[in-house]
Amino acid sequence: MRNNYVILYTGGSMAASESEQKAVLKAWDDWYSRVGNDLVDAGKPFNNQATSITSDGMVSHDFSDCAPSGYSIIQADSFNDAVALARTCPVLKDGAKVSVYETFDPMSM
DSSP: OOOEEEEEEEEEEOOHHHHHHHHHHHHHHHHHHHHHHGGEEEEOOOOOEEEETTTTEEEEEOOOOSSEEEEEEEEEEEEEHHHHHHTTTTGGGTTEEEEEEOOGGGGGO
């Protein structure tokens, strides 16, 4: 059974010049093409504002260098296959780190 995996991006940098931005967008388009129908949600980058709410209701507005910067959701046959695909993600060329999380349907437990 194929599962969904969230690829969470942390850090990285934005391309400075217009030509660099075009190259980055091309790299993402190429990666999305390689992922093909296994791309569930291309995702979006996050801005640098974050709010955390604890279980006791405390709210804090924080942002740090290790905060998530975006995500994608893919489908794969196994966790190892998802990790292999994440290793080819173009965000790694911009200094970001990726983390892979397998999702599950709690209603099927």
